[in-house]
Amino acid sequence: MMSAPARSQLEALGLSASCAEVLTHLWDYLDEQITPTSAERLAAHIATCATCRQYEEYQECFLRAMAGLKQELNAPRSLRERLATRLKGQGCGCWDKVSRQP
Amino acid sequence: MAADAGLDEARSASDVARDAAFERDALPWLDDVYRFALSLTREESDADDVVQETFLRAYRSWHTFIPGTDCRRWLFTICRNVFLRSRERQRPTVDLEDGEQDAVAAGSVYAAAREKGYDDIYARLDLAPALRDALDELAEPFRSAVILVDVEDLSYESAAEVMGVPIGTVRSRLFRGRRLLQEKLVTVAEDLGFQGAAVA
Numbered sequence: 001m002m003s004a005p006a007r008s009q010l011e012a013l014g015l016s017a018s019c020a021e022v023l024t025h026l027w028d029y030l031d032e033q034i035t036p037t038s039a040e041r042l043a044a045h046i047a048t049c050a051t052c053r054q055y056e057e058y059q060e061c062f063l064r065a066m067a068g069l070k071q072e073l074n075a076p077r078s079l080r081e082r083l084a085t086r087l088k089g090q091g092c093g094c095w096d097k098v099s100r101q102p
Numbered sequence: 103m104a105a106d107a108g109l110d111e112a113r114s115a116s117d118v119a120r121d122a123a124f125e126r127d128a129l130p131w132l133d134d135v136y137r138f139a140l141s142l143t144r145e146e147s148d149a150d151d152v153v154q155e156t157f158l159r160a161y162r163s164w165h166t167f168i169p170g171t172d173c174r175r176w177l178f179t180i181c182r183n184v185f186l187r188s189r190e191r192q193r194p195t196v197d198l199e200d201g202e203q204d205a206v207a208a209g210s211v212y213a214a215a216r217e218k219g220y221d222d223i224y225a226r227l228d229l230a231p232a233l234r235d236a237l238d239e240l241a242e243p244f245r246s247a248v249i250l251v252d253v254e255d256l257s258y259e260s261a262a263e264v265m266g267v268p269i270g271t272v273r274s275r276l277f278r279g280r281r282l283l284q285e286k287l288v289t290v291a292e293d294l295g296f297q298g299a300a301v302a
């Protein structure tokens with residue numbers, strides 16, 4: 001059940017019921033957290049509504065940008081070397097593999 | 103003496119098997135754990151300490167890892183616990199009734215951005231530096247939820263296990279985090295003097 005603040009926000013936007021459903025559940029939809037039936041209903045509306053399609057593209061771009069951050073940041077070599085030394089001290093037989101990882 | 107020698111050999115074989123499993127299942131996730139640790143600490147030197155402690159604990163506790171389960175999730179859980187203990191603070195609690203309010207509010211952020219012609223900022227600007235800055239400024243526990251789900255691609259269920267909260271709480275924190283990030287990015291676009299094509 002939707003909270004009262006969310007409901008009043010939606011009412012203020014004056015959207016159709018289908019647009020309001022997309023607005024409310026788009027992230028659930030993109031995250032594949034809703035039932036197939038609901039997903040089909042949202043997809044059908046998005047396919048026919050230019051405003052909702054643009055909003056979906058906007059949110060997809062945002063999520064792609066977030067996912068892209070993963071490629072930019074890896075453990076520094078100095079950390080790998082320190083961890084290797086510590087693991088060696090623990091008797092770990094694969095300590096030398098730590099600094100060899102890409 | 104012969105019995106001792108046999109014991110040593112048995113222990114060695116066990117150690118070798120453990121080390122091989124640790125190398126195969128745990129070490130490949132070092133970069134992922136580092137990113138998560140950095141998102142928690144915001145400081146590289148602190149992240150280094152958290153990552154080292156995470157992997158040392160994982161190695162010492164390897165017998166508790168269940169083979170075939172998600173090792174990355176297991177490491178993230180240790181990482182978060184190491185971080186929380188290092189800060190000597192309780193796991194933060196946030197009261198959020200649901201995610202709908204933030205989902206709807208994100209629509210309002212989009213509508214405002216669209217009016218200013220900023221609705222294609224993701225396509226037209228390299229927002230990675232701004233995203234990283236915005237993530238740094240994002241308060242816990244929203245930051246963890248966003249990093250785990252959006253950057254590390256964990257399911258809500260896995261993120262919930264790492265954070266030690268119900269799935270609904272992950273969803274609420276994630277939606278709040280996304281909405282706050284999008285608000286910040288619109289501000290960044292304005293500060294950069296981004297020229298959009300305003301919608302009539």
